[in-house]
Amino acid sequence: MKMEYDYYFTWTKQIISPKLKVKSTKGNYFILSGGEKVFDAISTNFQAILGHSNKKITKSIQTQLNQMPIASPKAIFDLKNESTKLLIKFLKLKEGKIFYTISGSESVENALKLARQISGKKYILARKKSYHGATLGALSATGDWRNEKHFSLSNYTIRIPEPEEDPSLEKTKKIIKNIGATKLACIILETITALNGVIVPQKKWWNGIQKLAKDNNILLIIDEVTTGFYRTGTNFAFHKYKLKPDIVCMAKGITAGYIPFGAVWTSKKIARYYDKNILSCGLTNYAHPLGLAAMNSVIKQLNNKNFKTSFKVLQDYFYNNLEKIKKLPNVKSIRSSGLLSAIELNNVKNINWQKAINYGLHLAVNNNLIILAPPFVVTKNDLKQMFLNLKKLILD
Numbered sequence: 001m002k003m004e005y006d007y008y009f010t011w012t013k014q015i016i017s018p019k020l021k022v023k024s025t026k027g028n029y030f031i032l033s034g035g036e037k038v039f040d041a042i043s044t045n046f047q048a049i050l051g052h053s054n055k056k057i058t059k060s061i062q063t064q065l066n067q068m069p070i071a072s073p074k075a076i077f078d079l080k081n082e083s084t085k086l087l088i089k090f091l092k093l094k095e096g097k098i099f100y101t102i103s104g105s106e107s108v109e110n111a112l113k114l115a116r117q118i119s120g121k122k123y124i125l126a127r128k129k130s131y132h133g134a135t136l137g138a139l140s141a142t143g144d145w146r147n148e149k150h151f152s153l154s155n156y157t158i159r160i161p162e163p164e165e166d167p168s169l170e171k172t173k174k175i176i177k178n179i180g181a182t183k184l185a186c187i188i189l190e191t192i193t194a195l196n197g198v199i200v201p202q203k204k205w206w207n208g209i210q211k212l213a214k215d216n217n218i219l220l221i222i223d224e225v226t227t228g229f230y231r232t233g234t235n236f237a238f239h240k241y242k243l244k245p246d247i248v249c250m251a252k253g254i255t256a257g258y259i260p261f262g263a264v265w266t267s268k269k270i271a272r273y274y275d276k277n278i279l280s281c282g283l284t285n286y287a288h289p290l291g292l293a294a295m296n297s298v299i300k301q302l303n304n305k306n307f308k309t310s311f312k313v314l315q316d317y318f319y320n321n322l323e324k325i326k327k328l329p330n331v332k333s334i335r336s337s338g339l340l341s342a343i344e345l346n347n348v349k350n351i352n353w354q355k356a357i358n359y360g361l362h363l364a365v366n367n368n369l370i371i372l373a374p375p376f377v378v379t380k381n382d383l384k385q386m387f388l389n390l391k392k393l394i395l396d
């Protein structure tokens with residue numbers, strides 16, 4: 001049998017992989033080869049937070065492309081200095097240092113390496129309903145179906161219960177006691193679980209996790225790859241919970257998807273450790289100037305007061321419409337935070353990704369969940385049309 005395409009499609013059997021035949025992108029839409037317009041209701045893979053035609057980002061990248069397109073990891077230059085300061089300020093964690101990467105998986109991978117090196121311990125705590133990336137280390141922390149068949153490093157991963165199964169953390173405390181805190185390097189968690197169901201833990205649960213980590217000398221790694229950069233209506237989702245993590249993983253929205261890029265923030269204490277210990281982490285394209293240029297533009301746009309006002313208006317409109325979706329017969333529940341929402345259906349027999357495309361919607365479908373995460377630069381009209389199409393899809 002002749003192969004239809006010479007490249008792989010991710011996370012699927014190749015023969016049945018869903019396809020999106022695109023000619024171009026405009027604003028918040030994909031233009032398909034037949035001319036149809038498909039609304040990007042999931043910001044591509046959560047990264048296109050500022051849409052597909054953001055002139056400020058492209059200009060920033062182009063300027064850098066003309067000035068200095070490539071840099072050594074050892075290079076010191078103004079854009080690197082200034083953008084890093086901007087990122088640290090955006091994190092509202094005052095001090096600390098940034099390690100740059102090229103993807104979310106690499107951010108998680110390096111965070112785990114740092115935690116193991118500093119602590120000298122191997123075991124990690126993580127949740128079952130989680131996705132932390134596709135590389136072996138990140139996959140070992142991941143709890144969903146992707147962590148199968150890879151002989152990943154999961155033997156050193158201990159699962160803790162989901163927040164709703166253990167609100168007072170009694171079970172989690174027992175787990176830590178049984179393994180022994182002296183063996184535990186870190187706990188890694190998405191602040192708000194994204195693709196695996198938009199699970200928004202109670203503040204009490206998060207405070208308890210932070211206290212457990214501190215009392216037991218376990219490093220707290222927060223994975224903000226999807227929730228970072230205003231997705232949940234604050235710079236980072238951990239700001240809602242007023243958490244003080246040791247390490248924060250970032251990617252996706254950091255450059256709004258225009259350049260593959262990521263970053264890891266570490267506390268001052270960790271930074272000081274590496275003053276005199278070798279940081280055995282590095283990447284050829286570390287702190288890539290084009291990534292820095294895109295990040296610089298993204299943060300400046302998100303810091304703009306007008307942006308915050310328009311986000312709030314969109315968010316209110318988004319929630320009002322979700323209330324109407326909630327009343328549809330097939331809808332079991334809806335969970336949301338900022339411009340991120342999971343619509344849980346009673347019955348999924350008719351709903352799949354390809355069918356949503358036929359309804360003009362590019363969204364994520366995960367078992368009985370429809371996940372929405374539109375770009376932050378949509379109009380109310382875009383959202384109105386999105387909800388009209390969504391209603392048709394759910395009722396079909």
Ligand SMILES: Cc1ncc(COP(=O)(O)O)c(C=O)c1O
Binds near residue numbers: 131133223224252
């Ligand atoms: C929470 C979280 N962490 C890590 C990753 C991995 O990021 P990447 O696909 O950029 O490697 C993802 C990707 O979806 C994610 O959602």
